[in-house]
Amino acid sequence: MPTRHGCVANSTSVISILHGHLWRLPIARYPQRHGSAAKLADQPPDLLVDRLWLVEIEFRSDITVELVRANASDADVVFAARVSTVGEQSLEDVDADPQRSSGLINYLMRDRHGSPFEHNSMTFFVKAPIFVWREHMRHRIASYNEESGRYRELLPVFYVPGHDRPLIQSGKPGAYEFHPGTAEQYDLVDSAIKDSCTSAYAAYMNMLEAGVAREVARMVLPVTIFSSAYVTMNARSLMNFLSLRRKVEGSHFPSYPQREIEMVAEVYEDHFARLMPITHATFIANGRVAP
Numbered sequence: 001m002p003t004r005h006g007c008v009a010n011s012t013s014v015i016s017i018l019h020g021h022l023w024r025l026p027i028a029r030y031p032q033r034h035g036s037a038a039k040l041a042d043q044p045p046d047l048l049v050d051r052l053w054l055v056e057i058e059f060r061s062d063i064t065v066e067l068v069r070a071n072a073s074d075a076d077v078v079f080a081a082r083v084s085t086v087g088e089q090s091l092e093d094v095d096a097d098p099q100r101s102s103g104l105i106n107y108l109m110r111d112r113h114g115s116p117f118e119h120n121s122m123t124f125f126v127k128a129p130i131f132v133w134r135e136h137m138r139h140r141i142a143s144y145n146e147e148s149g150r151y152r153e154l155l156p157v158f159y160v161p162g163h164d165r166p167l168i169q170s171g172k173p174g175a176y177e178f179h180p181g182t183a184e185q186y187d188l189v190d191s192a193i194k195d196s197c198t199s200a201y202a203a204y205m206n207m208l209e210a211g212v213a214r215e216v217a218r219m220v221l222p223v224t225i226f227s228s229a230y231v232t233m234n235a236r237s238l239m240n241f242l243s244l245r246r247k248v249e250g251s252h253f254p255s256y257p258q259r260e261i262e263m264v265a266e267v268y269e270d271h272f273a274r275l276m277p278i279t280h281a282t283f284i285a286n287g288r289v290a291p
Contacts, residue, residue, distance in 0.1 A: 057201060059194055060226070061162035063260065064127035065267035072120035072235060074098035074278040077105050080116040102278050109282040114291035117236040117279065122271065124231045126264060129159035131223040135245075135261045141237040146229035149218040153208065157226040158197040160190055165259055176256050197224055235276055239283050239290035242269050252287030 078101045079093040098105070108116055128136070137144060147154075161167070167181030167189065181189070200220050207217035233241070245257045245265035257265070273280040283290075 055156055055205060057156040057198055059158050059160045061160055063132065063263050065264055066125045067122065067271045068125050068230065069123045070275055072122050072275045074105060074276050076120040077108065077116045077279055080119040081108055098278055105278050106282045109286050109291050112291045114236050117291055118234045120234050121232060122238065124268065125228065126231055127226055127228040128264060129224050129226055129260065132260045132264065133227055135258065136264065139241050141240060142231050142233040144229055144231055147227055150215040153214065154218060154221065154225060156201045159224045159226065160193045174256065193224060197222055235272065235279055236291060238268060238272055241265060243288050243290050248288060250287065252289050
């Protein structure tokens with residue numbers, strides 16, 4: 001089932017773009033484009049109201065993470081490990097009850113025999129802002145296919161932090177602490193992001209309307225714009241990701257991730273715990289160190 005993390009989209013507004021100018025308008029659930037800006041400029045002023053180019057801009061403080069497909073179980077770890085000692089007899093463990101081999105899984109995790117944890121696969125659909133993807137794709141142990149701003153017109157969906165997101169940073173690099181902001185700071189962040197994203201998307205649409213290529217017009221868009229991708233990884237890769245992208249008490253190597261990528265990691269881990277409960281439990285018991 002699809003899993004959506006975080007709060008619901010907290011704000012939606014609509015802008016109208018007409019040869020370089022912006023107007024805020026009421027919500028239009030099915031915005032439509034009516035002609036080019038040049039044609040609109042030729043119309044009498046009293047006719048422009050019904051022919052405005054409406055664009056709905058959505059601001060979200062959540063991130064979408066959905067498990068699309070999985071071929072992953074604790075039994076995958078067991079048969080992959082046992083081939084080293086029993087050869088073809090390990091085929092008997094393909095459908096065996098992995099609970100009987102929980103000790104073996106713990107031994108592999110504890111002593112960091114990692115390759116048996118690679119014989120499985122999980123594919124996620126993730127819709128997140130660009131700045132999250134830049135961190136996510138530092139993990140080159142996953143496979144990615146992302147939507148292209150060269151081949152499609154990017155949708156006006158932008159990230160804005162919710163008021164439960166800490167704003168104040170303290171501490172030294174590598175061990176940051178974050179604290180809530182004041183009401184004034186939250187209002188400043190909210191208005192600054194919304195204003196800049198609205199202005200940037202207006203410039204983007206104006207360039208497209210003028211015939212500028214998508215790959216050029218997208219250069220004006222901020223890293224708060226959402227992009228969607230499929231992410232596929234195995235349990236060993238996922239544990240590496242989780243060890244770095246979650247701040248959890250009891251971790252042998254403490255990590256201090258940015259909150260937005262931690263939101264992605266939390267949903268990944270929920271699915272991992274459900275699909276491979278023994279493996280996940282031993283990951284926790286051994287200090288969240290990837291094997």
